[in-house]
Amino acid sequence: MSIVLTRPEVRHASSVEEAVGWLAELGAGAAPLAGGTWVMRAEQRGEPLTQTYVALGRVPELRAVTGTDPVVVGALTTHTALAGLAGPPALDALRQAAHHSAFPQVRNVATLGGNIGARGFVEADLVPALLALEARLVLAGPDGRATVDLTNYLADRDARPAGEIIVAAELPVATTRRSGYARLTVRGGGEYAIASVAISVDAAADGTVTDARVAVGSVEPLARRCPAAEAALRGAPLSAVTARAAGAAAAAECSPRSGLDAPGWYRTAVLPGLFERAATRAGHDVVTTEA
Amino acid sequence: MSYELSVNGRRESVDVPGMTPLLDVLRDELSLRGAKKGCAEGRCGACTVRLGDRTVASCLLPVAVATDEPISTVEGVAAPDGPLHPVQEALLECGGVQCGACTPGMVMTLCDLLEADPDPDAQSVRQALVGNICRCTGYHKIVEAALSAAAALREAR
Ligand SMILES: Cc1cc2nc3c(=O)[nH]c(=O)nc-3n(C[C@H](O)[C@H](O)[C@H](O)COP(=O)(O)OP(=O)(O)OC[C@H]3O[C@@H](n4cnc5c(N)ncnc54)[C@H](O)[C@@H]3O)c2cc1C
Ligand code: FES
Numbered sequence A: 001m002s003i004v005l006t007r008p009e010v011r012h013a014s015s016v017e018e019a020v021g022w023l024a025e026l027g028a029g030a031a032p033l034a035g036g037t038w039v040m041r042a043e044q045r046g047e048p049l050t051q052t053y054v055a056l057g058r059v060p061e062l063r064a065v066t067g068t069d070p071v072v073v074g075a076l077t078t079h080t081a082l083a084g085l086a087g088p089p090a091l092d093a094l095r096q097a098a099h100h101s102a103f104p105q106v107r108n109v110a111t112l113g114g115n116i117g118a119r120g121f122v123e124a125d126l127v128p129a130l131l132a133l134e135a136r137l138v139l140a141g142p143d144g145r146a147t148v149d150l151t152n153y154l155a156d157r158d159a160r161p162a163g164e165i166i167v168a169a170e171l172p173v174a175t176t177r178r179s180g181y182a183r184l185t186v187r188g189g190g191e192y193a194i195a196s197v198a199i200s201v202d203a204a205a206d207g208t209v210t211d212a213r214v215a216v217g218s219v220e221p222l223a224r225r226c227p228a229a230e231a232a233l234r235g236a237p238l239s240a241v242t243a244r245a246a247g248a249a250a251a252a253e254c255s256p257r258s259g260l261d262a263p264g265w266y267r268t269a270v271l272p273g274l275f276e277r278a279a280t281r282a283g284h285d286v287v288t289t290e291a
Numbered sequence B: 001m002s003y004e005l006s007v008n009g010r011r012e013s014v015d016v017p018g019m020t021p022l023l024d025v026l027r028d029e030l031s032l033r034g035a036k037k038g039c040a041e042g043r044c045g046a047c048t049v050r051l052g053d054r055t056v057a058s059c060l061l062p063v064a065v066a067t068d069e070p071i072s073t074v075e076g077v078a079a080p081d082g083p084l085h086p087v088q089e090a091l092l093e094c095g096g097v098q099c100g101a102c103t104p105g106m107v108m109t110l111c112d113l114l115e116a117d118p119d120p121d122a123q124s125v126r127q128a129l130v131g132n133i134c135r136c137t138g139y140h141k142i143v144e145a146a147l148s149a150a151a152a153l154r155e156a157r
């Protein structure tokens, strides 16, 4: 990490290529700036600011939401905009995660790209929802553009090449797909989640789950998919019973972290209940109900 | 760096580093001391202002990204010599103001809510206030004030 000798400078990029060019040239001394809700708290986390921030806010391409399948959501889309994102039930988990994260004053500025890009942000709500939705990221870097699975991106998030930015997330939205999200906080809304669960299932005409994607956030240091929980959901209609069994399977495959808000055992102990809640919300527009 | 801002309808020019929180610019450069620094980390809402059509925590907003849209603060909700805004009036009337530290943020959040939803129920008021902490009133009187201001505003139309 670089030592800041002067107050950081902010440069406004007007295109993806300009942002990438500056970031590549400045290397470790620079970072992208989206909503700033994570960056502006760096000093409170004991992390130094970098010398230069490249503000992305004036790049129109990063704000765009396009396509029908996949739906392509620009990196600067705010949590508030994501909560109201148009599109089929496959996207419900993302809408619900965005709606229940943080507070209105923060949701109005915090972005999709910032949620994914915030290194060390264990409780990020959008990330598990995006994992369950099988999001792919469109990245731009000095060598051009590439599309990668979010899972792969997260695996080496701490060592991404200089000059790379997230341009958009591609979200597949098969019509047979339903998804739901649930998070647990100590008090009502407006807090970091102790644990969060996103479930996305494909179902046959009779309701039998043919495929499932499940992600758990805030339990391990990084949100993760849970293959054993996914297997537990396949082969029967989604119900409270199958969801709880999947939650138990997820609890067994996670190595929970301990924190001031909750000990590790507690984070996994609440998973069956959270799985049931997420399953209940799958395919329902419950964005307006409490966390 | 020099930045041009539009604050409560006035053009202002400030010379500060780009990562300076908008809240510091408002208070220290422009002498608009309504918005308060409660926590400086986006948790309390005492620094809430409007940027364009949305409420933001000004303690976390770098001034460099606040130049493209008009900013409005609690100082701008009513004319300097005119009557208070109905939301301010109702907060006083219903006992929703005690120490007053949270009040400027409450006013901004409630004005924003009542523009989007002129007839909210108590539950939607509570949801809208999830990012505004009050250590004095216990919130009930603030919720009452919001409902009373909503009724007054509907009547005035
Ligand atoms: C008090 C408080 C509570 C919050 N609670 C929650 C919560 O419960 N759940 C939740 O999900 N969020 C929460 N947030 C919001 C959280 O900060 C944002 O979700 C998000 O992580 C940051 O988005 P941003 O746009 O502000 O990013 P920034 O702060 O601008 O950037 C975050 C990081 O991502 C990088 N970055 C930004 N954009 C890109 C890009 N396009 N490509 C590559 N890298 C990029 C930056 O360089 C930086 O490292 C909370 C915020 C506050 C202040
Ligand atoms: S001072 Fe900004 S939210 Fe507390």
Ligand code: FES
Residues within 6 Å of the ligand: B096, B097, B098, B099, B100, B101, B102, B103, B133, B134, B135, B136, B137
């Ligand atoms: S009146 Fe004192 S914090 Fe609200």
